[in-house]
Amino acid sequence: MSRLQLDNLHLSRGGHTVLEQLNGRFQDGAITALIGANGAGKSTLIAAIMGMLTPAGGQVKCTVPKERRAWLPQQLALDLSFPMSVEELIMTGTWPSHGAFKGYCAAHYRRGREIMSRLGISQLAHRQLGELSGGQRQRALIGRTLMQEAELLLLDEPFANVDTDTVDILMDTLREMARQGATLIVVLHDMEQLSQLADDVLLLAGGHGQWVNPERLIEQQGGVAPRAPRLPITLAEFSHARSD
């Protein structure tokens, strides 16, 4: 039984159908890449999985409690001029257990420090978010989801505007989270990153979704992992592509 399942899902925005007849299971303890051109419905699907968009039909079956679902939007969605330090940001990840009132204890601060050292941002603990580079910020945001002990993690282009060192560290961290049983869904545009990271791929195009085997996808792209997928990708290329 998988934690997250799509059952004949139909999603619409502003009266227009964005996605329909979407079915399938996301593997537990694995990383699923969500790919598709701009406007293919990736963000809409994420919103539906997070429970922020009511499906027009069908349903998202998710057994992960709300507070263990984490969504890391693209950085633009955050107000990074807000005065907050890296450590404070990571500590807000305790919201599921602490809510709005409970104080943090030493054990939580210790855990926060462990997370920062794992992500290589210990020296930035007291720096303000506004002073950080894109890569440093992304590490801090991933730190918050680690603090949250997320079981279902959705990431929207986590490697955009991020340096290669950070990409390596984040990829290791995400793989580690998957190994420990979390279900991860990552929006990606870069096929090279996809080939390194994804265990499974959900391709969105033309209002429909198609599960694709990552190796098959790379093969289809000419056997090499190019910097970006060749667009437009059509679903016909991948019919019966998934090996299960």
Next chain:
Amino acid sequence: MLDLIDAWLLAPFGYGFMRRAAVAGLALSLAAPPLGVFLMLRGMSLIGDAMAHAILPGVALGFLFAGFSLPMMSLGGIISGLLVALLAGSVSRLTGHREDSAMASFFLMSLAAGVMLVSMGGSSVDLTHVLFGSILAVDSTALVLIAGIASLIVLVLAAIFRALVVDCLDPLFLRGQGVRGGLVHGTFLGLVVLNLTAGFQTLGTLMAVGLMMLPATTARFWSQRLEGLIAIAIALAVLASFFGLLLSYHLGLPSGPSIILLAGMAYIFSALFGRQHSVVARFRRRVAPLESTPPAA
């Protein structure tokens, strides 16, 4: 020397009205600046102004029905302020228009309605009082009301503090956790309305915004941390209230504008000489060397 200090700083507070004014100013100075800091950080510095206009028709209605009764006028102000905030919020949610355009439309209507109501029921002197207040006319009932509202604001703000901070930075995170961000935001706007109603008796509906926003925008030149911003803003507001009152006493100036102009002078000084992002700080900023030494050639 001591005589001079006594005559300038202490003797005025021998009068009951000055003592009450000082306590009212202190209470407002504790409650208003933290709200201002959050408004500023959310890019809503001008919302306070809109809200101040929004409470006007309620205050005027209270005045029409009950005469110059502070509790009734405050109640009216709170109701009309909350109503406008609610209407603006709903219109923006239902139509998809930005909240500030809805707010602007409603506050202009409120202002017109308020001025019309006041002029229907009273003289122009009354209008001046409602718009600009008079801190020196605070009686004991008013003082209890102001102190009560200020305490309530501080307590509620403490209760929603963490949620508010998280909501400012990343509203989606809070929504993901099942907390309704709208509820936090709405409670916060409710506090702003409460604060303005507490302030209108002493500073007037328009000047009350000043004690909320000016210390906050001034603090931005001195600190980059949230705690620092709030502490500095409160300290500035307390100082401005205290010395503004003294100025108004000694020089026979109206008290509200004296307080707000003092806070305004602090803002201009800080914009020029403050520690962060001020004009001087930009010129004077030294470039710190890297901690590591360059590799030998």
